[in-house]
Amino acid sequence: MSPIKKPVSISDLYTAILALATGVVLATVLFVAVKCHIDYGAIFTIFQSTR
Amino acid sequence: MSTLTKVLIVLLSLFSFFLCGTVVTYVGNANSYKKLYETEKSAKDVALDEQASALRHYNEQVSVFEDLKKGLNDRIQLLEDEKSKLDADWRSAQRDSLKYQARADSWQGILTGFEQTIANLEQSLKTTQEQLDKVRKEDIQEQKEFNELTARLYETLVQLETLRADKRQLLEEKAALEEQIRGGAGGQAVASAKANVVTPKPSMAAPADAMPAPGDLKGLITEVGQSLVSVSIGSADGVAKGMVFHVTRGDAFVCDVVITDVDTNKAAGVLELKMQQPRIGDTVSTRL
Numbered sequence: 001m002s003p004i005k006k007p008v009s010i011s012d013l014y015t016a017i018l019a020l021a022t023g024v025v026l027a028t029v030l031f032v033a034v035k036c037h038i039d040y041g042a043i044f045t046i047f048q049s050t051r
Numbered sequence: 052m053s054t055l056t057k058v059l060i061v062l063l064s065l066f067s068f069f070l071c072g073t074v075v076t077y078v079g080n081a082n083s084y085k086k087l088y089e090t091e092k093s094a095k096d097v098a099l100d101e102q103a104s105a106l107r108h109y110n111e112q113v114s115v116f117e118d119l120k121k122g123l124n125d126r127i128q129l130l131e132d133e134k135s136k137l138d139a140d141w142r143s144a145q146r147d148s149l150k151y152q153a154r155a156d157s158w159q160g161i162l163t164g165f166e167q168t169i170a171n172l173e174q175s176l177k178t179t180q181e182q183l184d185k186v187r188k189e190d191i192q193e194q195k196e197f198n199e200l201t202a203r204l205y206e207t208l209v210q211l212e213t214l215r216a217d218k219r220q221l222l223e224e225k226a227a228l229e230e231q232i233r234g235g236a237g238g239q240a241v242a243s244a245k246a247n248v249v250t251p252k253p254s255m256a257a258p259a260d261a262m263p264a265p266g267d268l269k270g271l272i273t274e275v276g277q278s279l280v281s282v283s284i285g286s287a288d289g290v291a292k293g294m295v296f297h298v299t300r301g302d303a304f305v306c307d308v309v310i311t312d313v314d315t316n317k318a319a320g321v322l323e324l325k326m327q328q329p330r331i332g333d334t335v336s337t338r339l
Contacts, residue, residue, distance in 0.1 A: 014052065014056075014057055014060045014061075017060055017064045018060055018063075018064065020064065021063060021064040021067040021068065024067060024068055024071045025067050025071055027071070028071035028074050028075055031075055031078065032074060032075075032078050035078050035079070035081075036078075038083075039081075039083045039084065039085050039086070040084070040085055041085065
């Protein structure tokens with residue numbers, strides 16, 4: 001029986017790229033949320049025209 | 052790690068970078084509609100306030116205009132009434148003017164007639180005055196002739212009286228002589244007859260004194276009645292009843308006064324030929 005070979009991370013470069021991309025997405029989400037809260041007072045509410 | 056996984060990680064990362072950049076750019080450049088809403092809302096409130104203020108101002112102006120309009124209408128009405136009254140007054144004044152003009156024309160005609168009448172009366176007065184002067188001259192002449200005749204009459208009467216006295220004396224002497232002749236007295240008879248004559252021998256008839264010519268008597272009027280006047284001269288000045296005095300004022304003839312009552316220092320008479328009403332102080336004289 002062959003022994004199970006434990007996976008070993010071999011490339012920290014791609015992990016860092018993924019982390020960076022994830023951070024960028026999170027920062028974007030945070031920016032959009034803050035912007036929506038400042039401009040509209042809500043984050044997920046959909047405003048409709050009163051006219 | 053396979054190569055495919057690595058490629059996918061890289062593509063995913065690139066895509067996420069691109070997408071996040073796009074989203075951030077879009078959201079960052081998007082309009083702030085809340086801010087625009089607030090701005091528009093404040094502008095709307097300001098506009099509403101301005102509209103309310105303008106409406107209030109409009110209402111105030113309308114009220115002022117209505118008051119002014121009412122006042123002007125009242126004033127127009129008053130002016131219309133005054134104009135109507137002035138028109139009526141003007142028409143009345145015009146009628147009065149025409150009436151007075153017609154009356155003035157009428158008076159002008161009457162005045163012309165009066166002037167003609169006065170001229171005729173003056174001419175008539177002049178003629179009458181000339182006739183009166185002529186009659187007065189004739190009257191004076193006749194008065195003179197009458198005085199002369201009266202003097203002759205007095206003279207004749209005196210001569211007649213003298214003759215009567217002579218006749219009576221002669222008759223008495225005749226009666227005495229006849230009585231003595233019958234008694235035979237002789238020569239003493241004549242003397243005794245003359246002694247018995249009682250009728251005095253009248254003096255010789257002499258011509259009577261000439262009647263005093265009416266002198267130029269002058270006086271003043273002292274009293275004036277309705278038809279009687281008193282003058283300041285009387286019998287002491289030679290005034291007699293029936294004398295005619297001429298009353299003058301300056302050079303104007305006023306009237307005549309016929310003396311009816313004479314006192315020592317004054318006389319009274321009635322008015323004749325009255326041209327004007329005599330006044331106290333007018334001159335009276337027997338000659339003009």
